[in-house]
Amino acid sequence: MKNYIINVPQLQSLQKRLGALCAWAICWIMWIYLLVPLVTLTSWMLGDKKLINQMRWFGGYKSLLELMQLYAFTLLIMIILWFGWIAIKLIRKSSKPTKSQQVVTDTELCEFYHVNAEELIPCRNARLITVYFNDQGRIIQLEPQLDKRGF
Numbered sequence: 001m002k003n004y005i006i007n008v009p010q011l012q013s014l015q016k017r018l019g020a021l022c023a024w025a026i027c028w029i030m031w032i033y034l035l036v037p038l039v040t041l042t043s044w045m046l047g048d049k050k051l052i053n054q055m056r057w058f059g060g061y062k063s064l065l066e067l068m069q070l071y072a073f074t075l076l077i078m079i080i081l082w083f084g085w086i087a088i089k090l091i092r093k094s095s096k097p098t099k100s101q102q103v104v105t106d107t108e109l110c111e112f113y114h115v116n117a118e119e120l121i122p123c124r125n126a127r128l129i130t131v132y133f134n135d136q137g138r139i140i141q142l143e144p145q146l147d148k149r150g151f
Contacts, residue, residue: 008137010135011136011137034071037067106120106121113138113139114138114139115139115142119141119142120142122144123142123144125144126144126145127145128144128145129142129143129144129145130142130143130144130145131143
């Protein structure tokens with residue numbers, strides 16, 4: 001399988017890195033919060049004497065059932081919000097014209113990617129192009145690959 005995703009985390013902005021770190025931490029905290037009552041109940045049912053007081057403090061299995069109803073309700077709200085967000089995105093996408101209707105010239109393309117026009121022209125007719133990047137993520141070389149038929 002070919003790896004088409006360029007994994008260069010040093011090119012991410014500080015804001016994106018902090019956002020990913022916060023999302024990661026929040027997800028792990030929520031996961032642990034959801035598992036603590038189940039671990040406590042399981043150990044109590046298996047006869048672990050150390051967690052009996054903690055099980056009593058939580059209110060026993062009846063409290064766990066109430067908590068599970070709350071979890072199910074929260075999950076239902078999250079699913080509704082997610083589907084709502086998807087519907088809004090689909091509606092906005094269908095009503096907004098795409099940017100692909102704008103025509104970009106070769107000179108604009110070469111200026112944006114800092115590529116010579118002499119390198120771009122042979123790549124237009126090639127079926128396969130090898131692109132070499134530097135450490136900053138800029139294109140340093142384009143290498144068109146001609147297939148066996150010479151196209």
